[in-house]
Amino acid sequence: MNFGVVGAGQMGAGIAQVAAQSGFDVIVQDVQQAFLDRGKATIEKSLAKLHDKGKLTDTPDAILGRIRFTAELQDFADCDLVVEAIVENEAVKAELFRTLGAIVKTDGILASNTSSIPITALASASGRPDRFIGMHFMNPVPLMALVEVIRGYSTSDETARIVTETAERMGKTPLACNDFPGFVSNRILMPMLNEAIQCVMDGVAEPEAIDGIMKLGMNHPMGPLTLADFIGLDTCLSIMEVLHRGLGDDKYRPSPLLRKMVQAGLLGRKSGRGFYTY
Numbered sequence: 001m002n003f004g005v006v007g008a009g010q011m012g013a014g015i016a017q018v019a020a021q022s023g024f025d026v027i028v029q030d031v032q033q034a035f036l037d038r039g040k041a042t043i044e045k046s047l048a049k050l051h052d053k054g055k056l057t058d059t060p061d062a063i064l065g066r067i068r069f070t071a072e073l074q075d076f077a078d079c080d081l082v083v084e085a086i087v088e089n090e091a092v093k094a095e096l097f098r099t100l101g102a103i104v105k106t107d108g109i110l111a112s113n114t115s116s117i118p119i120t121a122l123a124s125a126s127g128r129p130d131r132f133i134g135m136h137f138m139n140p141v142p143l144m145a146l147v148e149v150i151r152g153y154s155t156s157d158e159t160a161r162i163v164t165e166t167a168e169r170m171g172k173t174p175l176a177c178n179d180f181p182g183f184v185s186n187r188i189l190m191p192m193l194n195e196a197i198q199c200v201m202d203g204v205a206e207p208e209a210i211d212g213i214m215k216l217g218m219n220h221p222m223g224p225l226t227l228a229d230f231i232g233l234d235t236c237l238s239i240m241e242v243l244h245r246g247l248g249d250d251k252y253r254p255s256p257l258l259r260k261m262v263q264a265g266l267l268g269r270k271s272g273r274g275f276y277t278y
């Protein structure tokens with residue numbers, strides 16, 4: 001399978017890596033060479049770790065050799081499946097899918113890794129709504145088992161079948177859900193992270209104590225503030241905005257502290273500072 005990935009950020013790099021580990025030929029595109037270089041470095045580091053632990057069936061070099069990095073969207077023309085993993089912004093994603101819809105061969109499938117944005121709206125922009133689907137990987141992609149598969153209004157049975165089988169070939173467990181804001185994963189997860197941020201703002205406890213309480217008290221692998229920093233506070237804010245706009249209820253209103261931190265450029269781990277310093 002020719003597998004395309006748009007965006008070489010933390011998710012795009014992870015998806016490209018796991019696709020290549022599964023034997024697919026992969027093309028990754030980003031808007032600047034520096035972002036491609038950073039994505040490649042992320043993949044190299046992850047492969048080295050997995051190799052040291054004996055978790056790869058191929059050498060890191062062989063896996064990396066199946067990934068081509070490019071700045072040109074035209075290179076996706078022959079892809080069977082293109083997964084988009086760019087910024088969580090509906091207008092930017094829709095514009096990309098308008099372009100991809102005209103480039104990728106007509107029987108190719110387009111998928112979005114969006115955390116929350118309506119799949120049906122992106123499918124319409126692509127001009128091929130039957131061959132469009134949500135393929136939502138979890139972070140960090142090389143370690144997390146789930147792929148949430150979200151059908152848009154017009155997604156065909158054949159598209160859902162191919163994408164489900166592809167997720168399985170990538171060693172993941174696909175689980176289906178319908179096209180509602182935030183799907184299942186982020187409709188449930190994100191209000192908890194937002195509430196933890198509100199606890200910081202209200203002075204309920206220090207960030208370390210909030211994380212410690214949720215880790216030790218609920219057996220979560222990461223505290224909610226550590227997880228928000230890990231996901232990216234810009235992404236968390238975008239998801240909360242989609243939930244608030246799409247579902248209406250005040251319980252989804254983004255915490256003012258979250259909004260302020262994003263305005264201040266504190267995006268979490270990827271910018272070096274969020275609730276913690278990295």
Ligand code: CAA
Pocket residue numbers: 045046047049050114115137138139140141142143144185186189221222227231
């Ligand atoms: N590739 C390879 N190895 C990696 C890695 C990667 N991408 N990321 C971490 N590792 C390694 C670590 O370096 C560590 O290696 P060592 O044992 O050699 O130190 C090993 O994996 C295990 O990590 P840790 O011991 O530090 O921590 P852990 O056992 O808790 O596992 C974790 C790490 C799986 C990330 C775990 O902390 C976890 O499950 N965290 C929660 C993640 C989560 O909730 N993800 C979902 C986010 S929401 C989302 O994705 C959807 C959305 O739309 C926002």
Ligand code: NAD
Pocket residue numbers: 006007008009010011012029030031032035084085086087088089092096113114115116136137138139230231232235270
């Ligand atoms: P990121 O900020 O790490 O990376 C985004 C990448 O996309 C950057 O390298 C950027 O240069 C690139 N990009 C932006 N606009 C582009 C365009 N028009 N064309 C090509 N590349 C472009 O973000 P991320 O955390 O990897 O998130 C990407 C997507 O995955 C978002 O939709 C997000 O909601 C979703 N997602 C994120 C997580 C997470 O935990 N971070 C988990 C699941 C899904």
